[in-house]
Structures are given as C-alpha cells and as structure tokens.
Amino acid sequence: MNSKGFSLKALVAAVATAAALASTGANALSLKLATDSGTKGSPAGNALEKWGKLIEEKSGGEIETKVFFQNELGGQQEVFDLHVAGDVDVMLNWPMTSYDKRIGVIYTPYMTLSWDEALKAYSPGGWVNNMLGGIWSDIGLKFFGPWPEGFNGVGSRGKYALNIADAEGLKVRTMTVFPAPQTMQALGYQTAAIDWGEVYTALQTGVVDGEAGNVIYWDYEYFRDSLDYYVQTKHFFMTGVLSMNLDTWDSMSEEEQKVVSEAAEEIMNDQFKAAKEQDEYYIAKAQEEGMEYFEPNDEQIREFAKAAREKVWPQMEEEIGSEIMETIRANASPL
Template identity: 30%
Template structure:
C-alpha cells in the first residue's frame, strides 16, 4: 500500500508540477493564488474538439460566469496523466476537476459500473446512473468519498458493442461459438463474458489493442462502443455487432479538498451546473448512437443491429451464466444491484 501511495505521489508531482506548475504555484486546496484568484486545473481524457472537450468547456464556463475570482484551465487529452493518475491526484488535492473514466486501481469494486448487461435501454441506463437517485451513481459516489473525491455528474457515452475484422458466426445465438478471438479488457467480468458468448478471448490493455488488431493477434475487440471504435480503430473495423454489451460512462468529479472550500451558494452552483451538463450528455449519447452507426455504414462496415429479442436473449443468457461468476469482483453492492435489476 505504501509503495502504491508513494508511486501516486511521484506521478502527481511529475504530471502536475511539470505540466501545470502546481507544485510551486503557491496554491492551496481551493486553487487560490497569493493574489487571491482561484485557478483550477480541469483534466479530461479526450482530444480537443471532441464531445467531452466541449462539455468540459461548457461546464467550466458555467462555473466561471457565476463564481467570483475563478479561472479554470482545461487540460485535454491526458495532458496531466491518464485517468488513473488524475483520479489519485484529485484525491490528494493536486487537481481540482476531472472528466473521464473511473479507475478501479484503488478500489476494484468501482468497475461494477461497467458490468455486462446492467442495462439495455436508455430508460434503464437513466434510472441506474442518474445523479439524483441512480443506484450505480450512489454507489460510485460513496466509494469516491473514501478517496477524498466529490462526484458531480455522470456523462453517459454509449452502449458497448463488438467490432471485428472478420465475420462472426452464430451472432444471434448468445452461447454458440463465434469462431473469432477478441481482445477484452483486463477484467474478469469481460473475460468471462466474452468466453460465455462464444468468443476466444485475449485480455489486453487498450494501448496494445490497435497493434494486436493490425497484426492479426486478435480478430476483434470488446469493451468499447461505436463512438470509441470509430475514433480508435475505424480504419480496421469491418464488422460491428451492436449487442449492447455494457453501459460506458465517464464522470465529472472534484477534489473533496476543493469542494470543502466552497461556500454553500457555490456548492449549489457547481451541482446545478453539473446536472445541466449531465442532462445534456444523456441526450448527446442517444443521438451519437445513431450518428456513429451511420458513419460506419457509410464507410462500408457491415453493422449488425439486433432486434429486441436477440438483445433480450443476450441479456438473459449473460445474467444467468456470467453474473454468478463475477459477483465477488464487485463486493457487497452486487447482491443489492443485481437483485434490484432482476426484479424490475
């Protein structure tokens, strides 16, 4: 544990000190400088001009227009480190705001939010993930408090899909052999899921996936969705199977040290603004689902959009065959969450 904490500290000092001058800026937890102006660092994981970048800038504009003496500097495209580094830095008060994926490196149960087949419709996703009373949101929020982080909003991205360079067999039958080897994220849940629905699986980090696809080490990819595949592997994709494997969300959160420096009025401004961004993000994600499928089709990719019966078959099969094997990965919340979903 001590070694991990020290590594995180060194990573934060390097990333933030080198790129933003934080270590020697004279700022406290509020981001306040000696002149009295607050300067916040807002990191996100996507490139400039992407949807996340636009949402981050919109959120920052909402805050700076309503809060005195506040400047927010946005660092896109992992400029302050990847999402794991930034999450730990936020917990230590070195970065004020983040929009990106949730890292399970400190708490592995946080990966419950991408468990397979929690939801298969946008209404179900809204019910589980919304920041008012969504069960997944409430769990993630509670766990982040232990990391000294204040969760502000969920930013839904897409339903998961499987992309391949060769055609899969028996795609309409969940448990039948598909005849392909696919990359899966390095998590037990995705490996169990991919194997259960008939693929041979190879766990790989995202950084190795493009080369593995390009060289034929794997025939396809699971763990992403149409939006990610278009941006990361669009030139290699030949087949896209939109089987709604999981719900992928990004999150907006704040260092708890920074949160505690805000007045009651400022906290209301932050929460109201975050909720407005969240509502916008749900609408954007729904429209993007159609947008990226259309882009793939126009490029000549064969896109399989299963009907409700096939989606239901996959959902029921995975919940029966896979869920009992992955519950231990998520801790005590899994029993409550799975029971709630199956009783709906």
C-alpha cells in the same frame, strides 16, 4: 497639504491597491480539469471544455480552470491516479476499479436492456445513480453524476458474432477494469485487457481482432480503417462520470462548491438529452464509411445476457458484496 505630500499619499494608495489586486489574483482558486478519454473536439472533450468555461462564467472569473484532454497527463489509469491524489481536481472519467472493486458496479453486464430503462436508472434519483455516490466518496471523490453514452458493442475485422458460438476464435480488446474481460469471455470471446492508448497499435499489429469496450463512436472515430463490423451486443451501458477530488471540494467555500456543482449538473443534463441522438448519428456515419452494423435481435441479446448474468454476476458478488448485487438483481431488466 502640499502637492508633494498629496502625491506621496496617492502613490502609497495606488501601490496598496495594486498589491491587493495582485494578492487577489494570486489567491484565486485554480482548478485542473482532465478527461482520460476524448481529444479536443470530441464529445467528451467538448463537454469537459464547456464544464471549465461554465465554472469560470458562473464564478465571475473568481475560479480559473485549466483543461487537459486524453493522454495529455498520461494514460487512463495514470490520470485517475492523479485525480484520486488531488493533482487533478475535476474529471470526466471512465473510472478504474483499482481503488475499489465496487466501482465495477458501473460495468455490471446487462443491468438494463433499453434506453428508457438505462436513463431512468442512471438519472439523479435512479437506482444505479443512488448506489454510486457513496462508493466514490469512499475513495476520496465527490460524485456529481453520470455522463451517458449508450450501449456498447464489439467492433471486429474479418469475422463477427451474433451468438456465443460464433465468437469462438475472435480475440478482442477489453477495458482493463473488472469485469470487462470476464464479461466478454462469458460471451464466447478470447480477450486481451489493453489500455485505451494502446488499442490502435494492438489492432494494427494483429494482437487483437477487435475492440469490445465502447459505443460505436470510438470505434468509428479511431479505428474505422481497421474494423469491418460492429455488433451492438449491449453488454454495458457506457457512461462516463463527472467527479471531483474530495479534498479540493472540501477546501472550497459553499459558493464555490455551488458553482462547480451547478456547472456539472448542466453538463450532465446536456448529455442525457443528447446521448441517444449522438449514438444514432455515429451508427449512421459508421455505415456510410463502410462498416457493417448489426443489432442482435431480442433472442440473441437474451442469450448473451443470460450467459453474462450466470457467469459474471457471481464473480461480481465476491468482489463488490451481496448487498449491492441484491439491489442489482431486484432492479435489473427482466430477461
């Protein structure tokens, strides 16, 4: 064989190899990850970013990820719409109830009253966790598990309430999901359901006197210049959800599914260990910055819980069905 023939064969082989590599790169699985709440550097943002890195590492680079933070793809409802439609593959979200009112299970007021009860209920195998997987599947999402934050409360200015009577005249922002407004009305407040991205403006312009949707981290981080008080009413145990579009999930190989699932489990386990400590840290930080923090006593919490269960739980039964509510009543913390 002459050198010219050898060079030609070598060139053909090199081109074929390059084409194969290019084809492999072009066909590599690419996943779009997003969160509806949490900027880059926030606890939620950090968790999402780590999830993406774990997926890439565990796949040996075979799966590529692109991470989008709060408001980069739209508001809370818009991003959840993209997730259900498959334009966002993977999410850490605070789910909207527009597709299925049963998602409101996660916002049932006063299901649990202590950290131990809540973490046990929401952990894999726990009674709340067991209810959620089937609901998410019905709207086309793969449910990996919760991302717990802790018990929420009411941040306000000018006035605060430790009982139902004192809440009269206070208008607070609630999440735009059922039964958030109904819960705060049961606790004596006036309400305005406002998308997360519009809360700062609503506080600045006086549309509302406070914010009643979150653990203290969010009120401290975003609104501490607007709010004087934070009362940890514990009406919801707040948790995000780690989920994936079911069509995307079904299109992946078993090995790819294992990578994403194991990465999700690691993120979830990290947060179960860190949640209480994070909450306590931001309670202290808020007080250092001048926000007055109140933790209602057992009697005050029971007043709130009794009112919410009597007024909101029957409304929930109409929306999510008696079977789910029977499970909640059988397992909820006793008053």
